[in-house]
Amino acid sequence: MANATPGKRRDFADDAPATADSVTWRSLEVLGAFDAEHPQLSLSEISRRAGLPLATTHRLAAELQRWGALDKEQNKFVIGQKLWQIGRLAPVQQDIAELAAPYMQDVLFVTQNVVNLFILDGESVLLLERISGTRAGSPFRRVGSHMGLHASAAGKVMLAHLGMDLLPRETELEAFTKFTLTGRKALEAEIKQVRQQGFATTSQESGLDNFGLAVPIQLVTGRVVAALGVVSQGQPPSVGSVVPVLRIAARGIARSLARREMI
16 A cells, blocks of 8 residues: 655645545535634635635535525625524523523513623634514614624623633734724723623624623622623613613523533
8 A cells, every 4th residue: 555655744635536535625614614713704704714726625615605504794604594503502502592592582672672692702702692682672683693802891891791802912902993992901891890880881882882781690609601682773771760770681691501500
């Protein structure tokens, strides 16, 4: 049997014909090109990040899109709803969303604002569940989307309780609008205030005319496992009336999680 050439890196792309395993691996590489910082990618960007030829990437992306693992928004690929629904079967995510749902309904009923449930996902927060009614306005973002820690109320809650080290120090903070806080000193001062007051707000920092308010979901151990918040358009949610509602709901979710003993 012939020996491999010394020093030559063996790559799946060199295999011909492709085996079932190599096709699976390449498909996973395509999906792995997406992360919190790159939720939308063009075909060439996927090809470069996955380290695959453009033609191979085109074929795999088309197959993944037909299956539902990928979708297209504004000529860029995003993770598809079918794959997202599979990801939600992970026990912790499924239980938090399931247990939080009735409390989120209560918040919606009282505030008439879109209600969001976020968890930490790397260097961003992940929208795990969203509840909106007929009078709650635009849904703003779809379930499964990510938001920057520095530009979202839920993200600021995470920074306040889990530390500023969650933010990457080697890169600049992205400005989503002219109102986004990108200076670290100004952000640190606001996070200190969030820690003291127990809630966070945003004012058009992730999107123009969008306002947010969030509180931590904190276990009796002190561990923050998620953030519960509302978003509105046109004017900010009333801190005086909405924060108490969110806090009551957050405590209820935390008690339900403790009883389930899943976290």
